[in-house]
Amino acid sequence: MNYVFLSVAIVFEVIATTALKQTEGFTRLLPSLVTVGGYALAFYFLSLPLRALPVGIIYAIWSGVGIVLITAIGWIWFRQVLDPAAMIGIALIIAGVLVINLFSDTLAH
Template identity: 45%
Template structure:
């Protein structure tokens, strides 16, 4: 359950970030308002997940997976470019988070 909560927090954060892009610098009211709602909901769910997951592990996964997902959305939906260096950097972040989880420190 704790990992599902963390995943929900990540999805809510990615929705908030996507809405931030759609708000066009707060010039569009509905996406701007929804952005705050999704970010707030993400932090609430993350806070609940932190009752069972160490903060370092949870935040690393939350930020890394969120970054991967929003990068994918940026490329696929917003047609943003993705350079080989960016792909390599994303892969290194994923490796780092995987290493953190496999280290057993959070158990």
């Protein structure tokens, strides 16, 4: 269940961050409510796997996957341009998350 809770936390964080761009400095009510509610739910669901798993590893996965998804949304939805350096950086983040999940024994302890 820890990975389910982590996945839900990531989804809420991505929703909240996407809505944050639409708040226009928290001057628009609906996107502001989505942002605040999304972050509250993200942190709640992030707290659940932290009962059993190391904070550094869970945070690395949460932030890494969140960065990749937000970058993809920015590229697709907001038409933000990614230069080669940005694409290499995103690939390295993906590689880091994969290394943690596939090769690290830290999550088993």
